[in-house]
Amino acid sequence: MSSSHSTANLQLETQSQSFGGTIAFYRHWSDCCQCQMKFSLYLPPQAQHQPVPVLYFLSGLTCTAENFTTKAGAQQFAAALGLAIVAPDTSPRGEQVPDDAGWDFGQGAGFYVDATEPPWQQHYRMYSYVTQELPHLVQTHFPLRGDRQGICGHSMGGHGALVCALRNPQQYRSVSAFAPIAAPMQSPWGQQAFRRYLGEDPTPWQAYDASELVQRSPFPGEILIDQGSEDSFLTDHLKPDLFVAACQRSRQALNFRMQPGYDHSYYFIATFIGDHLRHHAQVLTQS
Amino acid sequence: MSSSHSTANLQLETQSQSFGGTIAFYRHWSDCCQCQMKFSLYLPPQAQHQPVPVLYFLSGLTCTAENFTTKAGAQQFAAALGLAIVAPDTSPRGEQVPDDAGWDFGQGAGFYVDATEPPWQQHYRMYSYVTQELPHLVQTHFPLRGDRQGICGHSMGGHGALVCALRNPQQYRSVSAFAPIAAPMQSPWGQQAFRRYLGEDPTPWQAYDASELVQRSPFPGEILIDQGSEDSFLTDHLKPDLFVAACQRSRQALNFRMQPGYDHSYYFIATFIGDHLRHHAQVLTQS
Numbered sequence: 001m002s003s004s005h006s007t008a009n010l011q012l013e014t015q016s017q018s019f020g021g022t023i024a025f026y027r028h029w030s031d032c033c034q035c036q037m038k039f040s041l042y043l044p045p046q047a048q049h050q051p052v053p054v055l056y057f058l059s060g061l062t063c064t065a066e067n068f069t070t071k072a073g074a075q076q077f078a079a080a081l082g083l084a085i086v087a088p089d090t091s092p093r094g095e096q097v098p099d100d101a102g103w104d105f106g107q108g109a110g111f112y113v114d115a116t117e118p119p120w121q122q123h124y125r126m127y128s129y130v131t132q133e134l135p136h137l138v139q140t141h142f143p144l145r146g147d148r149q150g151i152c153g154h155s156m157g158g159h160g161a162l163v164c165a166l167r168n169p170q171q172y173r174s175v176s177a178f179a180p181i182a183a184p185m186q187s188p189w190g191q192q193a194f195r196r197y198l199g200e201d202p203t204p205w206q207a208y209d210a211s212e213l214v215q216r217s218p219f220p221g222e223i224l225i226d227q228g229s230e231d232s233f234l235t236d237h238l239k240p241d242l243f244v245a246a247c248q249r250s251r252q253a254l255n256f257r258m259q260p261g262y263d264h265s266y267y268f269i270a271t272f273i274g275d276h277l278r279h280h281a282q283v284l285t286q287s
Numbered sequence: 288m289s290s291s292h293s294t295a296n297l298q299l300e301t302q303s304q305s306f307g308g309t310i311a312f313y314r315h316w317s318d319c320c321q322c323q324m325k326f327s328l329y330l331p332p333q334a335q336h337q338p339v340p341v342l343y344f345l346s347g348l349t350c351t352a353e354n355f356t357t358k359a360g361a362q363q364f365a366a367a368l369g370l371a372i373v374a375p376d377t378s379p380r381g382e383q384v385p386d387d388a389g390w391d392f393g394q395g396a397g398f399y400v401d402a403t404e405p406p407w408q409q410h411y412r413m414y415s416y417v418t419q420e421l422p423h424l425v426q427t428h429f430p431l432r433g434d435r436q437g438i439c440g441h442s443m444g445g446h447g448a449l450v451c452a453l454r455n456p457q458q459y460r461s462v463s464a465f466a467p468i469a470a471p472m473q474s475p476w477g478q479q480a481f482r483r484y485l486g487e488d489p490t491p492w493q494a495y496d497a498s499e500l501v502q503r504s505p506f507p508g509e510i511l512i513d514q515g516s517e518d519s520f521l522t523d524h525l526k527p528d529l530f531v532a533a534c535q536r537s538r539q540a541l542n543f544r545m546q547p548g549y550d551h552s553y554y555f556i557a558t559f560i561g562d563h564l565r566h567h568a569q570v571l572t573q574s
Contacts, residue, residue: 017517018554073360073557224553230304270360 009244010141012080013038019079020045025065025249028137029093032129033092039134040069041142046082053148054084054138055174055277056158058164059132061189071266077274081281088134090156092123104189105196109182112160113208115197124197127208131164131171150280154269155233162210164222164244167258169220174283176276177225178269179231182243183211189237210257211246218252224279225255226272228262250275255279274276291303300325306366307332312352315424319416320379321409327356328425331422333369340435340571341371341425342461342564345417345444345451349395352376355441358553364564369572371431375421377443377462379410391476392483398471399447402484411484414495417453418458435459439566441556442520446471447511449497449530456507461570463511465556465562466518469530470498476524498533505539511566512542513559515549542566 015024021044030037044056046052055078057068065171068087078085083148091097091110094205098119100106139146151172153161158180165175184190185205194205206212227240234240240256247254302311305505308331316326333339342365344355352467353550355374356359364373378384378397387393402411426433440448451461455568471477472492493499501510514527527543530547534541549555 016550016552016554017548017558019558023554070358070553073363075557076360076552150514226305261304263303265303266357267303267310267362270362271304271306 028255042085051143054144058153060155060192077277111193154178166213215246326375329372338430341431345440345447347442368568398480441465453500502533507538
């Protein structure tokens with residue numbers, strides 16, 4: 001295991017050509033999460049000649065790096081627009097990593113926070129992993145522009161994308177989300193995660209609640225959100241109305257689209273992923 | 288079980304909106320295969336107003352109805368072109384259905400033949416299922432044009448698509464394939480399947496070998512085939528060169544595209560599925 005701690009420890013697992021670019025899965029030791037982590041990377045054809053802007057996609061509960069990569073149909077748009085896409089896993093994993101019997105907490109459900117409570121605080125540091133360790137790693141090894149990063153996500157990953165962007169507007173120049181958990185402090189999923197990862201005191205929860213964050217400090221660019229009207233989690237868990245209200249209070253530029261008939265699935269994501277990639281490219285590929 | 292034999296036995300399992308249309312998975316009793324069978328159906332938005340042409344997609348070894356449906360990204364093109372897509376499973380399934388320990392024979396590997404050998408002949412009748420029972424079923428229940436059918440497939444399913452079209456040119460007006468097992472009598476996969484499903488005598492094998500069929504009776508329309516140059520099964524199992532030679536002998540109209548750098552995966556399919564759907568729509572949506 002010792003050799004796997006070196007920063008050169010980036011192992012290619014699989015690689016395929018896709019729309020003239022390359023889709024690959026990598027594994028590496030994460031100092032943040034103290035375990036092996038996997039991610040996928042799509043490099044568009046343009047990356048053969050020059051560094052390209054990069055979009056991070058954060059996935060939802062139960063997902064790995066694979067779901068978005070195989071089901072969203074994003075590569076065609078990334079190829080046309082010249083964007084790289086990095087899709088990390090949703091939590092630390094492994095036998096030595098604490099887990100929970102539920103599907104909405106523990107492995108597959110890292111909620112993009114840095115946990116402070118035992119037994120989670122040693123491995124569950126997805127916020128630092130996503131905003132720092134992973135960008136540093138991929139920018140070191142691949143032709144990606146560190147000054148052109150965007151972030152997007154779905155459900156729990158939509159929450160993660162909004163939080164990462166709102167807390168790091170100098171790092172992420174564009175942000176969008178599909179059906180995000182938009183006010184996690186008001187959501188049973190979010191409350192459980194925050195209580196167990198961060199402790200009973202809700203004060204530190206606010207740093208991971210997009211509605212709290214946007215109200216205090218809006219993002220310097222338009223936020224795009226798509227939400228399916230037939231999403232079964234809409235009312236109890238996602239609560240985009242609270243985020244819209246918070247944006248209104250802080251005059252946040254927002255394009256919130258309630259999409260009639262759509263549910264929470266990747267069929268919904270695939271239908272609108274082209275719009276999201278164009279939203280990011282408009283900002284990230286500007287000179 | 289008796290009630291499930293009724294022709295009205297078409298059970299919706301899941302349904303999602305996708306690119307303005309509907310993607311759904313159904314289960315039904317199959318008289319052909321003597322078991323429950325599953326398929327997916329994409330209905331484009333146009334089907335809300337009028338019957339639409341329908342494309343059948345046959346999948347490869349180990350696949351179910353899900354792989355193509357979730358990974359190929361076909362729905363966006365089907366929606367734009369007004370095509371329905373039906374994706375059946377690749378074999379009969381269930382505890383009562385004979386199986387084999389190998390991944391390339393038995394359940395998940397029906398090879399689109401009507402087996403004649405025990406113990407396979409009772410359930411493994413995928414040729415009749417795909418060409419007769421399934422089209423009849425879906426045309427009865429959904430707004431699909433029986434006079435506008437096309438067929439496509441991947442690998443084992445590419446073999447199936449070519450065989451179905453070449454043997455039923457009055458039924459299928461268009462055909463295409465991704466990395467088909469193009470000369471199964473010369474392929475270890477095909478030889479094993481034909482020997483065990485059809486018996487040691489190779490005479491009946493010819494009715495399921497696209498290269499044999501096209502040489503005797505070409506298809507009345509151009510056949511589109513995409514093949515990845517880095518496909519690890521190319522030389523041993525797929526052998527498109529034999530199919531191309533057979534087409535040359537019978538003056539079959541053919542567009543065979545060797546795509547440099549692509550492998551056998553769904554990333555390859557996704558890259559070119561738009562071209563294939565346009566190929567079919569050009570024929571199927573003609574007045």
